[in-house]
Amino acid sequence: MKALILLLAAFPALAAITGTVTNQSTGKPAAGVTVTLYKFGGGGMEPVDHVQTDAAGKFSINQAPAAQGPSMLRVEQDGVTYNKMMPPGTPTTDLALSIYDASKQPGAAAVTKHMLLFEPNNGQLTVNETILYKNPGKTTWADPQNGTLKFFLPEGAESSLDVKGSAPDGMPVPVPTQKSSQPGIYTAKFEIKPGETRFDLTYSFPYTEGAPLNGKIATNDENTYLIVPNGVTLDGKNLKDLGQEPRTQARIFGLQTNSYSIKLTGAAVPSAGEAPADQPDSSGPEIQQIMPRIYTQLWPILGITLGVLVLGFILLYRSKEPHERGRG
Numbered sequence: 001m002k003a004l005i006l007l008l009a010a011f012p013a014l015a016a017i018t019g020t021v022t023n024q025s026t027g028k029p030a031a032g033v034t035v036t037l038y039k040f041g042g043g044g045m046e047p048v049d050h051v052q053t054d055a056a057g058k059f060s061i062n063q064a065p066a067a068q069g070p071s072m073l074r075v076e077q078d079g080v081t082y083n084k085m086m087p088p089g090t091p092t093t094d095l096a097l098s099i100y101d102a103s104k105q106p107g108a109a110a111v112t113k114h115m116l117l118f119e120p121n122n123g124q125l126t127v128n129e130t131i132l133y134k135n136p137g138k139t140t141w142a143d144p145q146n147g148t149l150k151f152f153l154p155e156g157a158e159s160s161l162d163v164k165g166s167a168p169d170g171m172p173v174p175v176p177t178q179k180s181s182q183p184g185i186y187t188a189k190f191e192i193k194p195g196e197t198r199f200d201l202t203y204s205f206p207y208t209e210g211a212p213l214n215g216k217i218a219t220n221d222e223n224t225y226l227i228v229p230n231g232v233t234l235d236g237k238n239l240k241d242l243g244q245e246p247r248t249q250a251r252i253f254g255l256q257t258n259s260y261s262i263k264l265t266g267a268a269v270p271s272a273g274e275a276p277a278d279q280p281d282s283s284g285p286e287i288q289q290i291m292p293r294i295y296t297q298l299w300p301i302l303g304i305t306l307g308v309l310v311l312g313f314i315l316l317y318r319s320k321e322p323h324e325r326g327r328g
Contacts, residue, residue: 017061017086019095021053021075024194025138029057030099036074039066065092078102080140080191083170100194102142109135109148109192114217114224117250120232120264125207127157131219133197140193147187149199150180150218156205163188168195175199185218210265217258224255226262231269236262 017037021030036050048071049063065071071086077099084097113132118125131149135141141148153161158179164172165188175190188199207213217224225242228234230249239262240254249269 016064017073017092017095019059019073019093019097021057021059021097021099023077023101024098025101029053029055030075030077031055031057033057033075033077033099035059035061035097037061037063037065038072038074040069040071045072073097075099078140078142079144080142080193082193100138100140102140102191104141104143104146106141106148106192107135107139108137109133109141111219111221112196112223114219114221115227116215116225117227117229118213118232118234118262118264119229119268120207120209121267123206123208124204125213125264126202126204127154129199129201129203131199131201133192133199135192135194135197138194140191142191144189147178147189148192149175149188149190151186151188151199151201152184152216152218153186153203154184154205154213154215157203160202160204161186162202164200165190166198166200167191167193168197172198172200182218184216207264210263212261212263214261215259217255217260221258226253226255226260227251228264229268232264232266234262234264236260 019035021033021035022028023030031053033053034050035053037048038045039048040046049061051059051061053059065086065088067088070088073084073086073095075082075097078101080100080102082097082099084095086092110133111131112134113130115130117128119128120126129151131151133149161177163175163177165175166172167190175188177186177188179185180187190197190199226234226236226239228251230244230251232251234251234253236253238255238257238260240256242252242254244251
């Protein structure tokens with residue numbers, strides 16, 4: 001019996017996780033790349049094991065994924081990481097992982113929607129900005145030196161700036177930024193992978209009601225929208241009034257140039273059934289306010305047809321930050 005046990009122990013364990021990595025830029029198997037298995041623990045992502053793919057792009061990891069909580073496979077190509085989440089109970093064999101070659105040139109990547117929500121309140125103006133990139137090509141745009149996203153930041157807003165990026169099928173993660181040589185223009189370092197990438201920016205700065213507010217659009221946009229919540233009036237030139245979003249009554253304006261000069265008056269009015277910010281609902285436990293209020297539903301879609309306002313726009317909701325993060 002002891003000899004049988006020793007004999008069985010001598011055989012390699014069956015692979016718990018198997019799959020193939022394909023370079024979608026070339027359409028060929030990715031040979032010799034490293035696949036790393038991560039588990040999420042109290043200290044965040046913890047590497048468990050790593051292997052290299054063979055000539056056919058195949059890999060086998062002799063480790064089981066986490067029984068509690070998700071695991072993740074990560075592959076790197078040209079300095080860019082690609083992740084595949086593995087929630088408990090998902091298949092672990094014959095997995096398909098994709099990577100792409102990277103380029104410092106944007107290629108086909110372009111901004112498809114750019115939205116700025118202005119919320120004045122008690123001498124402060126909070127701006128929630130969302131920028132959506134679509135990359136229909138087969139190359140990742142990655143420029144660690146110059147960044148991929150450019151955006152304008154008003155004076156006095158730098159200390160409050162928060163930028164998060166979401167890769168295709170990825171979770172929001174903090175994005176490093178730096179000031180460029182152009183006045184008021186900052187850059188963000190985040191790879192634009194094939195698919196849709198989303199940036200969410202939030203910043204605040206002192207503002208006097210009715211004072212001129214000037215800004216720039218640093219990206220090459222064709223669909224830029226300035227938005228104010230119900231109760232706030234926006235006046236300015238080179239704007240097309242697209243009407244109100246039906247549910248929240250937010251007012252939406254199409255920006256027809258790459259800069260704006262506007263004036264804001266009024267204050268946000270809570271939507272129906274929502275208690276004002278300074279009057280929490282006393283009938284139950286206090287509910288944490290998720291800013292901005294008009295982001296609390298999944299995105300409706302923007303559009304205008306036959307001169308009649310059928311305006312759907314991607315509402316910039318701000319979700320609770322995930323407890324577990326991975327670079328998508």
